Amino acid sequence: MEQITQIREVLPSWRSLRNMQPRAKRDFKLGMLFISPWLIGFLAFTLIPMVATFIFTFLNLRITDGLLNPLTFVGLQNYKLMFSDPQTWTSLWITVKFGLMALPIGIFMPLLLALLMNNPALKGQNFFRSMFYMPYIIPFVAAIFLWGGMLNPETGWINRALTSMGVQNPPGWGNDVFWVYPTYIIMGIWGIGNAMLIMLAGLQGVPTELYDAAEVDGAGGWATFWNVTFPMISPVIFYNLVLSIVGLFQFFLLPLVVNSGTGRPGGATLFYNVILYKTFFTYQNMSYGATLAWLLFAVILVVTVVLFATAKYWVYYASESR
Amino acid sequence: MTRKRSLFNYLWVTLLSAFLLAIFLSPFVYMIFTSLKTGEQISVLGSPLWPAAPGTFEYEGKVLEMFSVPLPDGSIKDMAMFKPGRSVSLFIDPDNPDAGAIEWEGNWRGLERPWQFSPAWSNYADAWNSINFPRLLANTTMYAIISNIGVLISCVLVAYGFSRFEYPGRDFLFIVLISTIFLPGTVTVIPTYTFFALIGWVGSWLPLLVPTFFANAYDTFLLRQYFMTLPKALDEAAMIDGAGPFRVLWSVILPQSYPALMAITVFHIVYAWNDYFGPLIYLSAAREKWPVSIALSTFNGIYGSRPELIQAASLMTLLLPLLLFLAAQRFFIQGIVITGVEK
Numbered sequence A: 001m002e003q004i005t006q007i008r009e010v011l012p013s014w015r016s017l018r019n020m021q022p023r024a025k026r027d028f029k030l031g032m033l034f035i036s037p038w039l040i041g042f043l044a045f046t047l048i049p050m051v052a053t054f055i056f057t058f059l060n061l062r063i064t065d066g067l068l069n070p071l072t073f074v075g076l077q078n079y080k081l082m083f084s085d086p087q088t089w090t091s092l093w094i095t096v097k098f099g100l101m102a103l104p105i106g107i108f109m110p111l112l113l114a115l116l117m118n119n120p121a122l123k124g125q126n127f128f129r130s131m132f133y134m135p136y137i138i139p140f141v142a143a144i145f146l147w148g149g150m151l152n153p154e155t156g157w158i159n160r161a162l163t164s165m166g167v168q169n170p171p172g173w174g175n176d177v178f179w180v181y182p183t184y185i186i187m188g189i190w191g192i193g194n195a196m197l198i199m200l201a202g203l204q205g206v207p208t209e210l211y212d213a214a215e216v217d218g219a220g221g222w223a224t225f226w227n228v229t230f231p232m233i234s235p236v237i238f239y240n241l242v243l244s245i246v247g248l249f250q251f252f253l254l255p256l257v258v259n260s261g262t263g264r265p266g267g268a269t270l271f272y273n274v275i276l277y278k279t280f281f282t283y284q285n286m287s288y289g290a291t292l293a294w295l296l297f298a299v300i301l302v303v304t305v306v307l308f309a310t311a312k313y314w315v316y317y318a319s320e321s322r
Numbered sequence B: 001m002t003r004k005r006s007l008f009n010y011l012w013v014t015l016l017s018a019f020l021l022a023i024f025l026s027p028f029v030y031m032i033f034t035s036l037k038t039g040e041q042i043s044v045l046g047s048p049l050w051p052a053a054p055g056t057f058e059y060e061g062k063v064l065e066m067f068s069v070p071l072p073d074g075s076i077k078d079m080a081m082f083k084p085g086r087s088v089s090l091f092i093d094p095d096n097p098d099a100g101a102i103e104w105e106g107n108w109r110g111l112e113r114p115w116q117f118s119p120a121w122s123n124y125a126d127a128w129n130s131i132n133f134p135r136l137l138a139n140t141t142m143y144a145i146i147s148n149i150g151v152l153i154s155c156v157l158v159a160y161g162f163s164r165f166e167y168p169g170r171d172f173l174f175i176v177l178i179s180t181i182f183l184p185g186t187v188t189v190i191p192t193y194t195f196f197a198l199i200g201w202v203g204s205w206l207p208l209l210v211p212t213f214f215a216n217a218y219d220t221f222l223l224r225q226y227f228m229t230l231p232k233a234l235d236e237a238a239m240i241d242g243a244g245p246f247r248v249l250w251s252v253i254l255p256q257s258y259p260a261l262m263a264i265t266v267f268h269i270v271y272a273w274n275d276y277f278g279p280l281i282y283l284s285a286a287r288e289k290w291p292v293s294i295a296l297s298t299f300n301g302i303y304g305s306r307p308e309l310i311q312a313a314s315l316m317t318l319l320l321p322l323l324l325f326l327a328a329q330r331f332f333i334q335g336i337v338i339t340g341v342e343k
Helices: A004-008 A014-018 A022-056 A078-085 A086-117 A125-137 A140-150 A157-164 A181-191 A191-205 A208-216 A223-251 A253-258 A270-281 A286-314 B004-037 B040-041 B124-131 B133-163 B170-182 B184-200 B206-214 B217-229 B232-238 B245-256 B256-274 B277-283 B292-302 B307-341
Strands: B052-054 B056-059 B062-070 B076-083 B088-092 B100-106 B115-117
Touching: A004 A086, A014 B076, A022 A286, A022 B133, A022 B170, A022 B184, A022 B206, A078 A086, A086 A125, A086 A181, A086 A270, A086 A286, A086 B004, A125 A191, A125 B004, A125 B217, A140 A181, A140 A253, A140 B004, A140 B292, A181 A253, A181 B277, A191 B100, A191 B307, A208 A223, A208 B040, A223 A286, A223 B170, A253 A270, A253 A286, A270 A286, A270 B124, A270 B184, A286 B184, B004 B307, B040 B052, B056 B076, B062 B088, B076 B100, B124 B206, B124 B307, B133 B170, B133 B206, B133 B217, B133 B245, B133 B256, B133 B292, B170 B217, B170 B307, B184 B277, B217 B256, B217 B307, B232 B245, B256 B292, B256 B307, B277 B292, B292 B307
Parallel strands: none
Antiparallel strands: B052 B115, B056 B062, B062 B076, B076 B088, B088 B100
């Protein structure tokens, strides 16, 4: 993360490549040899596909029965279609709306849990740590079925518990236009173990001298958190934040499996990537799918760049000289 | 005073964690209980949460049905019905069968039946037989093992190239590698899929297996971080003895990297076992090549009205990753710590 923000300093100059000593030349060749699997893979599965996605947007590429239609250049037709289709904007709005609900939970729940796990008063830290992590390794489809059963409006344990506590009209969860989002979030909370452990590793990396110094200065719990803990783990939070945002923009597996990608209930689960998936996979319309993908990529890129620009105000890298 | 306070602290922090954990893991209990219920129990509203069947009692070689019988003194006793009658029925007290039949006046049809713990193990056999589990397990295991070999070979080589050689552009390329972690997969999937469709690989395992031999950012990063912690003095000693770079990697670095290699292996096996999207787009039409994740997702449509089978099948698919995790917890946690420190 830190290195990404300092990319300019590591770009090689051509002069340094040309005037190499024999020893350096040998290192260069060997280094390139060893990283060549990744270099080839990066070209074949990342860089070329990225460029191809862009080129696709100007074509009328469809795969029907495994054969290509005669290819033609269609100019900006795919873009016109995309920008004039109201579904593009409603699905993007659904994605953003859900992301705004899920993001704070996806950041604060792992952080709070990591703080609890890092509390010296907790007995059996290793046990708790492992157990909170454990649902993360459960197959995604199995986890959906577990929670689907737990949250079944009629027979699920959650609503049985709510009813027994005197709740008159327990939520309809996955069948309800509003409650379907909390349903996804609850299913997602089961996977916070990984983010929790990353945050916990960050917390354990905070030097104890800093806490001692804060105590000497008479800082209370809250002041210590804001002035010591938070700055020290801000790189880890930043990392989780970027990954969560990129992930939430592409959110679609839950609506695909839980609601079969139909948008039930009432179109509330027609996320952007559900539309994109159906366009390229179900209808095999590669060019329109690529256009949708390119718009999503542009949106994610803008958000990520803005986020990286804010990093210098709140993300603290201990190794930086300031 | 402080000791008392710290004891109180221990107590409430640990109890709070235990309470949260109980809620967090309660779906497992739901899954186990539901997978052992009969369809009849599930359809009865207000039936117990645990697997149960209407109670029975064996008396003199016969299986009698249990009923909750109100006694004259106002209490209710669960008794086995020996002989039903229109206005008088005979019951056996299960706690004291030797006392013989007890007469009870009233209509037995109005009596409730008590639930008795009764797990329906046959659900597991039914779920096992309803989708071809042995073949699914074989497919998934094959995927996990071959792709893991690909990941290990390629990521070890690439991490070695990023950690043990100095050359211009290395740090730049490493940043490119790390950046791919944040790259949305959406922007590459369509041409990749189109390409694999054109060369006729859709419907085979190749689109899922071949790319694993070209290194991925997560595992390369983890290995590179680990290699950086190993002292270079040993490499140099081996090189003075005439070892080439492959020899150094194989005989010096790899033997010291056991924890990192284990971490990658366990992470990758779990990843491959749970992978859904890749098999979904490449193997949907090739039913005989399905991994467990895809087959399980079809359960919802086919057995939507049989939650007990869905839960039994779910439990069988999560058993392997769960056991692997419980056996290799420390490698999972270490793996995250290795990558987590430098973010």
